[in-house]
Amino acid sequence: MKKGEIMRRKLKWKIAALAASLIVGWFARSVEAKAFVVEESITNNIIPKPMSYKAGVGKFVLNKETKIYVKGGNDEETEELLRIADMLKSKISAPTGFNLNVFKGSSTENNTINLETTDGEETKNNEEYRLISNNQNIKITAYTPEGIYRGIQTLLQMMPSDIAKNSLANGVEWSVPAAEINDKPQYSYRGFMIDVARHFFSVDEIKRQIDHASQYKINRLHLHLSDDQGWRLEIKKYPDLTLIGGSTEVGGGKGGYYTQEQFKNIVKYAADRYIEIIPEFDMPGHTNAALASLGFLNPDGKRKPLYTGIKVGFSSLMTNSEKTYEFIDNVFKEVSAISPSKYLHIGGDEALSTPKNDYDYFVGRVSKIAQKYGKTPIGWDPIDTAPEINSSTILQNWQDSNEAARKKNMMMNISIAGKAYLDMKYNKDTPYGLDWAGYIPVETAYKWDPTDYAPQNLVLGIESPLWTENVATGEQMDYMIYPRLLGYAEIGWTPKSERNWEEYAIRLRAQGARLANEGINFYRDPSIFK
Numbered sequence: 197m198k199k200g201e202i203m204r205r206k207l208k209w210k211i212a213a214l215a216a217s218l219i220v221g222w223f224a225r226s227v228e229a230k231a232f233v234v235e236e237s238i239t240n241n242i243i244p245k246p247m248s249y250k251a252g253v254g255k256f257v258l259n260k261e262t263k264i265y266v267k268g269g270n271d272e273e274t275e276e277l278l279r280i281a282d283m284l285k286s287k288i289s290a291p292t293g294f295n296l297n298v299f300k301g302s303s304t305e306n307n308t309i310n311l312e313t314t315d316g317e318e319t320k321n322n323e324e325y326r327l328i329s330n331n332q333n334i335k336i337t338a339y340t341p342e343g344i345y346r347g348i349q350t351l352l353q354m355m356p357s358d359i360a361k362n363s364l365a366n367g368v369e370w371s372v373p374a375a376e377i378n379d380k381p382q383y384s385y386r387g388f389m390i391d392v393a394r395h396f397f398s399v400d401e402i403k404r405q406i407d408h409a410s411q412y413k414i415n416r417l418h419l420h421l422s423d424d425q426g427w428r429l430e431i432k433k434y435p436d437l438t439l440i441g442g443s444t445e446v447g448g449g450k451g452g453y454y455t456q457e458q459f460k461n462i463v464k465y466a467a468d469r470y471i472e473i474i475p476e477f478d479m480p481g482h483t484n485a486a487l488a489s490l491g492f493l494n495p496d497g498k499r500k501p502l503y504t505g506i507k508v509g510f511s512s513l514m515t516n517s518e519k520t521y522e523f524i525d526n527v528f529k530e531v532s533a534i535s536p537s538k539y540l541h542i543g544g545d546e547a548l549s550t551p552k553n554d555y556d557y558f559v560g561r562v563s564k565i566a567q568k569y570g571k572t573p574i575g576w577d578p579i580d581t582a583p584e585i586n587s588s589t590i591l592q593n594w595q596d597s598n599e600a601a602r603k604k605n606m607m608m609n610i611s612i613a614g615k616a617y618l619d620m621k622y623n624k625d626t627p628y629g630l631d632w633a634g635y636i637p638v639e640t641a642y643k644w645d646p647t648d649y650a651p652q653n654l655v656l657g658i659e660s661p662l663w664t665e666n667v668a669t670g671e672q673m674d675y676m677i678y679p680r681l682l683g684y685a686e687i688g689w690t691p692k693s694e695r696n697w698e699e700y701a702i703r704l705r706a707q708g709a710r711l712a713n714e715g716i717n718f719y720r721d722p723s724i725f726k
């Protein structure tokens with residue numbers, strides 16, 4: 197081919213490539229524009245989605261003169277609201293630099309945020325709230341301070357995402373769109389669980405998770421305090437439980453435990469954020485750490501070796517020994533004195549080394565010990581299959597089997613492993629977690645409802661457990677929990693009929709900026725976070 201011919205051909209290709217890139221570019225822009233229109237048509241990005249949201253006209257703009265007013269139904273409530281207002285104030289202060297003033301009373305003046313509890317009817321819901329924002333002011337009303345706290349989480353999500361920063365953000369207009377929101381949850385139990393037994397997590401790490409979860413209106417944190425690899429709560433009568441049983445973790449790390457003072461401190465911190473801590477001691481299986489600490493729990497009177505692997509189902513308490521029940525009674529007595537929750541989780545899962553008859557006898561007896569200390573027991577399935585277990589025990593349903601619970605009219609928390617387990621990998625490339633119940637991408641985590649597994653009248657709520665066999669640090673924990681927890685929070689709060697994945701995905705995408713601003717190491721699912 198002549199040189200001139202080659203040049204001509206090259207030019208032709210260049211022109212064709214240019215034309216193609218123009219066409220592709222135009223197409224991409226028009227798709228982008230369409231996507232933009234869809235996003236614009238959504239009036240808010242609040243998660244969980246409120247029961248009703250009516251957009252108004254205009255916006256409230258926060259500035260350094262904005263005042264917060266609190267008014268409770270009585271003095272005690274006013275004090276509680278003052279504490280909540282202080283939390284709001286300090287949350288606002290870092291990113292805005294405003295040091296807002298808080299006053300008792302209510303005000304119709306311009307530039308005020310009013311937090312007010314009102315008397316409810318008989319049917320009042322503790323978490324229900326109403327939020328009205330307009331050009332002049334913002335008002336959140338609720339029957340209880342708890343409802344006000346939930347409303348404040350909504351308010352913060354209505355502000356620009358820089359509000360989630362912990363340092364000064366300059367040049368931001370701190371506006372709240374005008375709206376009227378009426379909101380309350382579908383289910384009263386919206387929980388997550390952290391397994392602090394397989395890997396231990398410090399008080400500060402737990403508090404950080406409490407902070408983050410409470411902004412999505414999660415209201416329960418279940419702490420899995422004992423397993424084969426560790427016993428994590430100080431029991432004064434049995435110091436060896438933590439000295440020995442708390443001294444290691446999966447992989448042989450140094451483990452750790454919470455003193456009773458530290459546990460109380462976590463409980464208080466959570467309660468201030470309207471999250472209830474539910475302690476669990478898993479039994480009769482998953483008990484090697486206790487068997488390794490206390491010789492008298494073993495048939496030969498000798499301590500078992502500590503265990504730092506990840507097998508399950510090999511350990512069992514002696515179900516026919518009075519020493520076992522005396523031990524459990526003493527543990528429950530101490531934990532009941534420091535745990536205000538009405539629930540006490542007694543485990544009951546994977547007792548593969550306990551014959552079924554013995555298991556049935558054991559869980560029946562242990563649930564009565566919990567009740568003796570005024571607690572409502574919760575147990576993993578198959579606890580519902582034990583004849584002595586009845587509707588005074590709550591089932592935590594993790595395998596898709598609850599026939600016995602249905603027959604007995606037991607209330608349930610739905611935690612189906614293939615949908616709700618925070619330790620399942622998102623996909624094959626996820627660096628931590630397990631996959632025995634399948635992968636749980638963000639979409640799968642969102643697209644289900646508790647009523648897929650149990651009749652509505654038996655659903656207490658939902659819980660998403662984070663098992664930590666191979667989740668060892670705060671960053672890894674973040675990665676497994678976020679962003680899936682937002683979906684679980686919405687499944688628990690927003691009725692099924694109001695939920696739709698495509699629309700949720702757009703709100704979730706917008707939440708990405710907040711999660712990033714909070715320093716959460718969330719999994720940036722490429723199909724959602726561009």
Ligand code: TNX
Pocket residue numbers: 508545546576594617619630663664665
């Ligand atoms: C099963 S789920 C367990 C836990 C493990 C988990 C790992 C349940 C009640 N028991 O002991 O940590 O699988 O995903």
